[in-house]
Structure formats: structure tokens, C-alpha cells
Amino acid sequence: MNTQEIAEKLCEHCRNHTETQGLEDLYADNAVSVEPMAMEGMSPISEGKGAIHAKHEWWNENFEVHGAELEGPFINGNKFSIVFEIDATDKNSGQRWKSKEVALYEVEEGKIARESFFMLPMA
Amino acid sequence: MNTQEIAEKLCEHCRNHTETQGLEDLYADNAVSVEPMAMEGMSPISEGKGAIHAKHEWWNENFEVHGAELEGPFINGNKFSIVFEIDATDKNSGQRWKSKEVALYEVEEGKIARESFFMLPMA
Numbered sequence: 001m002n003t004q005e006i007a008e009k010l011c012e013h014c015r016n017h018t019e020t021q022g023l024e025d026l027y028a029d030n031a032v033s034v035e036p037m038a039m040e041g042m043s044p045i046s047e048g049k050g051a052i053h054a055k056h057e058w059w060n061e062n063f064e065v066h067g068a069e070l071e072g073p074f075i076n077g078n079k080f081s082i083v084f085e086i087d088a089t090d091k092n093s094g095q096r097w098k099s100k101e102v103a104l105y106e107v108e109e110g111k112i113a114r115e116s117f118f119m120l121p122m123a
Numbered sequence: 124m125n126t127q128e129i130a131e132k133l134c135e136h137c138r139n140h141t142e143t144q145g146l147e148d149l150y151a152d153n154a155v156s157v158e159p160m161a162m163e164g165m166s167p168i169s170e171g172k173g174a175i176h177a178k179h180e181w182w183n184e185n186f187e188v189h190g191a192e193l194e195g196p197f198i199n200g201n202k203f204s205i206v207f208e209i210d211a212t213d214k215n216s217g218q219r220w221k222s223k224e225v226a227l228y229e230v231e232e233g234k235i236a237r238e239s240f241f242m243l244p245m246a
Binding site: 004008034035036071072073074075076077079080081083100101102104116117118119120121 | 127131157158159194195196197198199200202203204206223224225227239240241242243244
């Protein structure tokens with residue numbers, strides 16, 4: 001698959017809530033995921049598909065998602081971007097927040113090799 | 124300036140239509156600008172501040188901008204992103220279009236060293 005096909009497949013998985021399958025099918029085994037900051041004692045960098053799966057599980061255990069919208073994919077060469085808007089409640093604190101973030105994906109040899117998430121600065 | 128300060132300054136210049144000053148102040152002399160595709164016989168890659176200025180001039184000569192909105196900056200480490208929504212008319216063809224694009228900026232040694240623009244695939 002080329003970058004556009006991978007990008008469109010990933011958007012489809014996100015829209016259908018089949019992200020786990022998307023990670024399995026579209027990511028390189030040694031893919032790296034980079035958050036803008038460390039969350040609750042975790043590293044901001046997850047290395048390898050297993051670590052990214054674990055991050056997804058942590059997210060699903062700790063957050064209740066009320067809504068998630070996405071725009072994209074936006075493409076440039078072997079990179080693409082998706083803009084996410086998320087409305088979720090932190091199950092531990094009870095705090096609900098809406099946030100928008102930009103995700104950047106880098107494709108190498110037909111697989112997603114790196115994803116990074118960009119956030120608005122804290123007020 | 125750190126990445127967040129540079130990112131906020133660039134957004135301010137875009138909102139105030141002082142992009143030329145923003146390019147002068149915030150970009151490295153050898154900064155590179157990467158479009159998702161070549162426009163009208165031009166290269167998709169502009170190398171150096173002079174070439175980026177020339178691209179801005181080409182844009183200003185060839186397009187009438189009715190509206191431009193931006194969201195951001197979204198930040199991750201030494202990179203940041205801005206989401207632009209542009210409503211413009213191509214003066215040559217008379218065609219008016221609205222488009223959204225994601226811009227990615229990479230900061231090195233306190234200057235923007237690289238910008239890339241991500242577009243939705245053509246329908």
C-alpha cells in the first residue's frame with residue numbers, strides 16, 4: 001500500500017473503532033509512538049507494537065470516551081497527518097475534557113514506522 | 124526562543140498578515156519548505172529564505188484570499204503544527220476553493236529549519 005492507502009485505512013479503523021486491528025495491520029513491528037509529554041509516570045516514547053498496544057490498553061482502562069472526531073488524512077510524500085478531536089473523562093479524577101490534537105505518521109517500506117502527537121500548549 | 128515561543132510568534136504573524144516579517148525573524152537562512160505537490164511548473168521544494176519569500180510573492184500575485192483561519196500551535200518536542208483553512212480565488216482561472224491543510228514546522232537551534240504542508244488527497 002502507498003502512503004495515501006495506508007492513511008485512508010488508518011482513518012477507517014479510527015472511525016470504526018478498530019484501532020487494534022489498524023495497529024496490527026498497518027504498523028511496523030518496531031514502530032515508535034511519541035507523545036508530547038509523559039503521562040502519569042509513563043515514558044512519552046513507546047517503542048514497538050507491543051508497547052503501543054499497551055498504551056492503547058492503558059488509555060481504554062483509564063478514560064471513558066464520549067466522542068471522537070477526525071479530519072484527514074492530510075498527505076505530504078511518505079508522511080501523513082490526522083486531526084483528532086476527543087471528548088473524554090478521566091475515570092480516576094472524574095475530569096472531563098475536550099481536546100484537539102494533530103497526529104503525524106511516517107511511512108517506511110509500506111508500514112507506519114513512527115507516529116507523533118502534537119498538543120496545544122497548556123494554558 | 125523555545126519551540127512554543129517560536130510557534131506562538133508564527134501564529135501571531137499569520138493572524139496579523141505579517142508573514143513576511145515572520146519568515147525574516149523566525150526562519151533559518153537555509154530553511155526548506157516542502158509542498159505536497161509541485162504547483163504550476165514550480166518545484167515542490169523551496170530551499171532557502173529567498174526561495175520561500177519568492178513562493179510567498181508568487182502566491183500573493185496569483186491568489187486573492189477571502190479568508191484564512193488557523194488553529195494551533197500544536198506542539199511536540201522541537202516540532203509544531205498549525206492547521207490552516209483557506210478560502211481563495213485563483214486569479215488566472217477564476218476558480219474559488221476552500222481548503223484545509225496541516226503545516227508541520229521543525230525547529231533547530233532556535234529557528235524554523237523546515238516547513239511541510241499536508242493536503243487532503245484530490246477527490
